[in-house]
Amino acid sequence: MSEPPLRADARRNRARILAAAVEVFDEHGTSASTEEVARRAGVAVGTVFRHFPTKSDLLAAIMKELRGRLAARAETLAAEGDPAALFTFFAEVVERAAGARTVVHLLAADGTDVGVAPQIAGLGEALDALLARAREAGAVRAEVRLDEVIALLTAACHGALAAGWTPDLRHRTVTRLLDALRP
Amino acid sequence: MSEPPLRADARRNRARILAAAVEVFDEHGTSASTEEVARRAGVAVGTVFRHFPTKSDLLAAIMKELRGRLAARAETLAAEGDPAALFTFFAEVVERAAGARTVVHLLAADGTDVGVAPQIAGLGEALDALLARAREAGAVRAEVRLDEVIALLTAACHGALAAGWTPDLRHRTVTRLLDALRP
DNA sequence: CCAGAATATGAGTCACCACTCATCTTGTCC
DNA sequence: GGACAAGATGAGTGGTGACTCATATTCTGG
Numbered sequence: 001m002s003e004p005p006l007r008a009d010a011r012r013n014r015a016r017i018l019a020a021a022v023e024v025f026d027e028h029g030t031s032a033s034t035e036e037v038a039r040r041a042g043v044a045v046g047t048v049f050r051h052f053p054t055k056s057d058l059l060a061a062i063m064k065e066l067r068g069r070l071a072a073r074a075e076t077l078a079a080e081g082d083p084a085a086l087f088t089f090f091a092e093v094v095e096r097a098a099g100a101r102t103v104v105h106l107l108a109a110d111g112t113d114v115g116v117a118p119q120i121a122g123l124g125e126a127l128d129a130l131l132a133r134a135r136e137a138g139a140v141r142a143e144v145r146l147d148e149v150i151a152l153l154t155a156a157c158h159g160a161l162a163a164g165w166t167p168d169l170r171h172r173t174v175t176r177l178l179d180a181l182r183p
Numbered sequence: 184m185s186e187p188p189l190r191a192d193a194r195r196n197r198a199r200i201l202a203a204a205v206e207v208f209d210e211h212g213t214s215a216s217t218e219e220v221a222r223r224a225g226v227a228v229g230t231v232f233r234h235f236p237t238k239s240d241l242l243a244a245i246m247k248e249l250r251g252r253l254a255a256r257a258e259t260l261a262a263e264g265d266p267a268a269l270f271t272f273f274a275e276v277v278e279r280a281a282g283a284r285t286v287v288h289l290l291a292a293d294g295t296d297v298g299v300a301p302q303i304a305g306l307g308e309a310l311d312a313l314l315a316r317a318r319e320a321g322a323v324r325a326e327v328r329l330d331e332v333i334a335l336l337t338a339a340c341h342g343a344l345a346a347g348w349t350p351d352l353r354h355r356t357v358t359r360l361l362d363a364l365r366p
Numbered sequence: 367c368c369a370g371a372a373t374a375t376g377a378g379t380c381a382c383c384a385c386t387c388a389t390c391t392t393g394t395c396c
Numbered sequence: 397g398g399a400c401a402a403g404a405t406g407a408g409t410g411g412t413g414a415c416t417c418a419t420a421t422t423c424t425g426g
Contacts, residue, residue: 004372006372007371007422007423008424009373009374010373033412033414034413044374044375045375045376045414046375046415046417047375049416050374055414151346151348151356152356155339155343155356158341159334159335159338159341159342160338162337163338172331173334173335176331176335176363177360179363180362187402190394190402190403192393193402196404216384218382226404227404228384228385228405228406229385230405232386233404237384368425373421374419375419375420377416378418379416379417380414380415380416381412381415382412382413383411383412383413384412385410387407388405388407388408389404390403390404392401394402396397
């Protein structure tokens with residue numbers, strides 16, 4: 001089950017490819033070509049396909065990493081103990097999504113495009129913790145459920161990216177959305 | 184400036200193509216092939232390209248029609264005089280967008296993908312009327328601006344479509360969003 | 367330092383898609 | 397109903413992008 005360790009150059013290339021792919025997909029969306037990713041990584045196409053047999057595999061790997069980062073951030077915020085941390089997290093993610101298509105992809109994971117649906121799971125737990133804390137502290141309405149929070153977050157990220165909201169509009173819209181959660 | 188009238192068969196085909204295109208793009212997104220649109224319309228590819236020289240032209244024509252329908256609906260609601268008509272319209276559009284990618288495209292019109300940005304204008308006016316009426320009646324907060332309403336609508340439509348919300352989640356989320364507008 | 371295995375390379379393959387055009391068909395007007 | 401222009405047809409073109417594979421290069425363990 002466990003693979004032999006990668007050779008040093010292979011490990012380096014793998015990391016470069018992932019980093020390049022995030023950049024390229026953030027800028028041009030997932031329809032950007034694998035060739036472009038390879039170019040940005042300073043590597044030949046064949047190398048990309050050796051590490052990620054299909055484009056979907058590459059996408060999935062990016063999503064896994066991103067999910068980890070977001071979940072970690074959510075946990076850090078939860079640990080800090082601020083009852084309004086849910087709001088902080090929400091605003092941060094939307095801010096990040098405004099310039100990063102991959103974030104949007106992760107949240108919208110419907111399993112159609114790529115097999116990233118399971119990636120949401122871990123993030124969900126972290127978010128749930130933030131929500132629970134906020135609810136206990138009376139910072140959000142009692143009836144707000146986790147799926148609604150995720151839905152609003154997804155919606156905001158999509159909107160911010162797709163419609164090209166200005167920073168000002170983005171801020172006002174997020175404020176409105178967070179108001180919707182407050183008692 | 185005025186074109187000679189189309190021949191009878193040409194008019195019929197044009198209508199068929201538009202209808203087929205709406206169906207196909209709603210189902211598979213705008214990346215669906217023109218060939219598929221032609222097939223569904225019962226027409227040869229060449230015919231599609233005779234009526235709409237580029238795929239963008241076809242998209243733009245669809246958007247123009249859709250915008251007209253939505254604006255008309257908004258005006259009807261405004262004429263009926265219900266101060267909460269803005270909410271009705273909002274919910275209706277999201278409902279419709281859930282299964283129709285073209286609606287989402289229209290609202291997200293950022294001019295990048297297709298030249299549909301100007302199409303928003305007319306809709307904006309109709310929405311503004313609904314918003315003004317709701318504000319006067321005290322149904323929405325005084326500080327809510329038109330661009331925020333459009334932003335929330337866009338966001339909800341994107342979310343509903345991309346993340347595949349269930350009808351139940353969709354309903355709860357829209358309720359939350361509308362609460363965000365209320366005083 | 368040297369096998370020999372792991373990895374990298376990039377020209378090539380195949381499929382798909384927007385769009386064209388020579389040819390055929392059909393509506394229109396007298 | 398016949399002439400002729402408007403319209404329809406669909407095989408073909410050019411371009412792009414995912415993915416392959418024979419060959420060349422580079423680690424790594426001894």
